[in-house]
Amino acid sequence: xxxxxxxxxxxxxxxxxxxxxxxxxxxxxxxxxxxxxxxxxxxxxxxxxxxxxxxxxxxxxxxxxxxxxxxxxxxxxxxxxxxxxxxxxxxxxxxxxxxxxxxxxxxxxxxxxxxxxxxxxxxxxxxxxxxxxxxxxxxxxxxxxxxxxxxxxxxxxxxxxxxxxxxxxxxxxxxxxxxxxxxxxxxxxxxxxxxxxxxxxxxxxxxxxxxxxxxxxxxxxxxxxxxxxxxxxxxxxxxxxxxxxxxxxxxxxxxxxxxxxxxxxxxxxxxxxxxxxxxxxxxxxxxxxxxxxxxxxxxxxxxxxxxxxxxxxxxxxxxxxxxxxxxxxxxxxxxxxxxxxxxxxxxxxxxxxxxxxxxxxxxxxxxxxxxxxxxxxxxxxxxxxxxxxxxxxxxxxxxxxxxxxxxxxxxxxxxxxxxxxxxxxxxxxxxxxxxxxxxxxxxx
Ligand SMILES: Cc1ncc(COP(=O)(O)O)c(C=O)c1O
Numbered sequence: 001x002x003x004x005x006x007x008x009x010x011x012x013x014x015x016x017x018x019x020x021x022x023x024x025x026x027x028x029x030x031x032x033x034x035x036x037x038x039x040x041x042x043x044x045x046x047x048x049x050x051x052x053x054x055x056x057x058x059x060x061x062x063x064x065x066x067x068x069x070x071x072x073x074x075x076x077x078x079x080x081x082x083x084x085x086x087x088x089x090x091x092x093x094x095x096x097x098x099x100x101x102x103x104x105x106x107x108x109x110x111x112x113x114x115x116x117x118x119x120x121x122x123x124x125x126x127x128x129x130x131x132x133x134x135x136x137x138x139x140x141x142x143x144x145x146x147x148x149x150x151x152x153x154x155x156x157x158x159x160x161x162x163x164x165x166x167x168x169x170x171x172x173x174x175x176x177x178x179x180x181x182x183x184x185x186x187x188x189x190x191x192x193x194x195x196x197x198x199x200x201x202x203x204x205x206x207x208x209x210x211x212x213x214x215x216x217x218x219x220x221x222x223x224x225x226x227x228x229x230x231x232x233x234x235x236x237x238x239x240x241x242x243x244x245x246x247x248x249x250x251x252x253x254x255x256x257x258x259x260x261x262x263x264x265x266x267x268x269x270x271x272x273x274x275x276x277x278x279x280x281x282x283x284x285x286x287x288x289x290x291x292x293x294x295x296x297x298x299x300x301x302x303x304x305x306x307x308x309x310x311x312x313x314x315x316x317x318x319x320x321x322x323x324x325x326x327x328x329x330x331x332x333x334x335x336x337x338x339x340x341x342x343x344x345x346x347x348x349x350x351x352x353x354x355x356x357x358x359x360x361x362x363x364x365x366x367x368x369x370x371x372x373x374x375x376x377x378x379x380x381x382x383x384x385x386x387x388x389x390x391x392x393x394x395x396x397x398x399x400x401x402x403x404x405x406x407x408x409x410x411x412x413x414x415x416x417x418x419x420x421x422x423x424x425x426x427x428x429x430x431x432x433x434x435x436x437x438x439x440x441x442x443x444x
Contacts, residue, residue, distance in 0.1 A: 005048055009202075014101045015050055019058035020065070027078050028420040029068045034080040038068060038432035044055040061100070065417040068374075087416055087425050088393045091364070092227065092285060093371055095348065095414040100285055102312040102333045106324040114320040122307045123149025123316060130326035131295035135281045137338055138224070138256050139265025143298040144274045148307050149293070151317045153257050154180050156296040160278035161218065163302055164251035165190055169217035172210055174202055176400040178227050178255065181220050195219070201226060201233035204240035211248035216277040218251040223269060225258035225367035228400045228410040232365045235266060238402075242272035251299075252277040260338050261345060262365045275299050283325060285368060285414075286338045292317045293325040341414075342366075348413040348422060355426040356433065369405050370411040377436035380409050386437060390428040 007022040008015055026032040038044070040300070041059060045052040059076050062068045070076045123131070123182075131147045150156040151377050161181075165171060167189035173181065175194040185192045193214065196206040201223065208379035210216065221241075223233040254269045254277050270279040282294035295315075298306045310316065315323075328334045352358070356372060374383055380396035387394050387409075397408040411429075416422035 016057035020061035023062045036078045038076045086391045089411045092412040093415040095344045098107045119316045119319045127322045130329035138259025143297040148296040151292045152294040156280040156294045168348045172219040181315040201231040208244040220253045222255045225365045230367035367413040392425040
């Protein structure tokens with residue numbers, strides 16, 4: 001295990017993370033064959049001159065990544081393909097860029113009394129200020145009025161949508177939209193209608209026409225790194241859409257969860273139509289979803305109603321989680337981790353382009369989700385089923401379609417446990433793309 005010693009001496013970042021990376025490397029490049037037993041933790045800590053806690057955390061991380069498997073009473077073994085199960089690229093998760101360390105440390109500092117109370121109504125002053133700083137990372141600056149600290153993005157947009165609309169109302173949205181929003185609309189009896197879009201996002205002229213003709217109450221939009229299509233609305237379209245919203249008194253529910261993925265932030269709609277926009281941010285895609293911390297900015301005249309409603313819908317995150325977010329914001333850790341996440345996703349995006357043979361237009365934001373067009377001989381459903389047999393779970397376009405389906409599938413690039421597994425799975429998908437589906441399973 002001398003090479004582990006080298007990676008511990010020479011690498012950067014916490015020792016346990018470097019050790020888990022070295023295990024991953026050895027398991028991926030074949031230095032350690034599947035089924036090989038790793039040394040007992042105490043023995044390895046002695047050999048490497050690190051604490052046993054470091055080895056335990058490294059083995060835990062390697063287990064979570066699927067690189068090793070612990071068998072009670074027997075030890076820890078390099079995972080075999082049959083141990084690993086499929087790689088789930090259906091859920092948009094942030095890539096592991098080491099955020100676990102900062103979170104674990106912040107969690108270990110929590111005092112019991114942080115759990116003894118509720119979060120103050122709308123969030124404490126410090127948490128709201130941390131939220132303002134976080135939203136600035138995505139370009140949302142000088143927001144009108146106080147923020148509301150929410151239990152993530154879903155809580156925030158549900159609150160905004162219920163304040164901005166009532167049952168029976170029409171909400172416009174992109175032709176392919178976030179499933180959580182579509183489920184919300186269905187469950188609460190809001191009608192949805194797709195705004196025609198192209199590879200730059202929704203078309204302003206079409207938005208203007210729909211506003212004039214159908215008198216929608218609101219529009220739910222993701223202008224940057226739209227989920228699932230990855231399109232980013234250029235500034236001139238943003239201006240035109242904000243203008244139509246003001247003219248027709250349509251409330252914009254701007255889901256800005258992916259705004260921090262832009263290297264140079266674009267002005268969000270809320271900065272262009274502050275009296276008509278609810279703006280939503282969350283740490284779920286840039287840091288971790290498990291904290292359940294998000295932020296909602298409201299048009300000032302609707303802030304009180306939104307705050308009452310968010311309280312009714314769940315009261316916001318646990319205070320301890322809001323405190324962790326605020327502490328990591330104040331220390332600069334979140335800004336640093338967001339930068340790392342953006343870089344990692346951009347790297348994964350380039351890899352996906354190379355392996356899958358896509359050539360997206362230059363200058364777009366590298367989204368953590370990848371909207372893959374399929375050749376004519378594949379339907380999305382057949383491709384998803386074939387991908388599953390290759391050990392990779394992906395989503396068909398129908399999961400996001402508002403009205404018309406499309407020959408695409410969505411891959412959540414951040415959800416792969418590491419780059420090597422992502423590459424292996426992308427290559428398996430590229431293999432499928434190259435040939436029509438096999439007909440051998442056909443019924444006769
Ligand atoms: C566009 C969009 N909005 C909101 C959410 C929900 O975010 P949260 O986990 O913060 O509730 C997601 C999660 O996938 C999303 O993609």
